[in-house]
Each structure stands twice: as structure tokens, then as C-alpha cells.
Amino acid sequence: MTGAWDWLITGSNWTGSGGVLARLVEHLWYTMLALAIALVIALPIGAAIGHTGRFTGLVSGLANALRAIPTLGLLILLALWGLNTLRGSISLLGPAIAVLVILAVPPILSNTYAGIAAVDPAARDAAKGMGMTSGQVLTRVELPVALPLIMSGIRSAFLQVVATATIAAVISLGGFGRYVIDGLAQQNYSMMVAGAFLVAVLAIAGDRILALIAHFVVSPGLTGRSGRAKATTADMVVLKTQTAAGAG
Secondary structure, three states: OHHHHHHHOOHHHHOOOOOHHHHHHHHHHHHHHHHHHHHHHHHHHHHHHHHHOOOHHHHHHHHHHHHOOOHHHHHHHHHHHHHHHOOOOHHHHHHHHHHHHHHHHHHHHHHHHHHHHOOOHHHHHHHHHOOOOHHHHHHHHHHHHHHHHHHHHHHHHHHHHHHHHHHHHHHOOOOOHHHHHHHHHHOOHHHHHHHHHHHHHHHHHHHHHHHHHHHHHOOHHHHOOOOOOOOOHHHHHHHHHHHHHHHO
């Protein structure tokens, strides 16, 4: 640990193309790109399944199967395919991002459909009774109510992707994994420990930022932050809909 601390406070390790700041940008790039793609895939599918109640068993089984895939083995397999099929930097970056997306999809997908499916049926009935269409019920009632669980899935996906992005260094990509892999090859264990520490700090910092975002985007009535007595979900929907109807 002393050697790792010395490595971290050495200024030369923070600058240049192989410095900590450059590796941080690379690690965040892999993470955020994979997370964005996973959101585009998992969020609408999870919302549709939770809203309609169809294919829940299939999606649950698929999500569990994706979690069971050996990440490192899949990464190497796709990297070999990419080297033989693709060209340029995409031949390595593509497989790495694909593996991270596969890892990020299950928690977002599962939490999205579970959160929407758990919405109080009385809330849906109240919204439909006020004339909302199916799409309006989904976007104005179900998604806002399910948002705490959806944010929890996004945070879980972020943590998994940040940690797993480290293995991108196995196929010669950047990120903090470079310190772990290169440190192992050079038997520089101070570098290895420092790299692992940087990944842990990034994961904790990112999770706290997402928790802060959730604090502001999730309704206080759903989290209990408001000091007033909680109304039922159906009551809140009726009140909001009546207010909107009166304003119109």
C-alpha cells in the first residue's frame, strides 16, 4: 500500500498519454458509451414489457442468462472476431463495448419492467378514467412512479461496467485497466494496487453522482423526502390529472 501511495502522488504518473488523467478519460469513455447504448436498448424494451405484461418470463430468463456469460472469455472471442473482420480501432473497441453493453442491459431491463409492473393498478385506472391514452399512462404515470427502481438499475449497471471496463486492457485498450495489466506484466505491484484503487474511487464517485441525480429527478412523494403525509399513488394521479384538466 505504501508503494501504491507513492505511485499515486508521483506527478509524472498523472501526465502524458499514459497518465492517470488520460486513462480516466478513456475509462469514462468506455463506460458512458456502453451505458448509453444499454439505456437505448433496455429502457424502451423494459417499459413496453412492464406496461403490457407480456414476455416477462422470457426477459427474466434472458437477463439471467446474460449475467452468467463469462465476460473475459466473451471479450477475447469478440476481439479475435473483430481483428479478422473489422478494421481500425473499431476492431478492438467494438468488441469491448459490446461486452460492456451485454453486462449493462440486464439490471436496467429488469428494474425497468419490474418497476412499471409494480405500479398500483388503481393509478392506471384513475389515469385511464381521466381520459389518458395508453402511451400517456406509460409516460406520465408508470415511468415517473417506477423511476426510483429504474435509477437503481442504472446505478447497478454503472458499477458493473466501471469495474469490468478494466479488462479492456487485456486486448490492448486503455483505461485504468492498463495499470493493472501492465503492472502484472512488469511485476510492478504498486502500479497494480494503484490502478485497482483508481477504479474503486471512480466507481464510488460515479455512484454518488447518480444518486444525487436521482435525488432531484425522483418525486419527493415517492422517496418520503417531503414532510407532508404521503398520498396513495392513485390519489396523486387523480389530483395531477384534475389539476391539468382544470388548467385546460
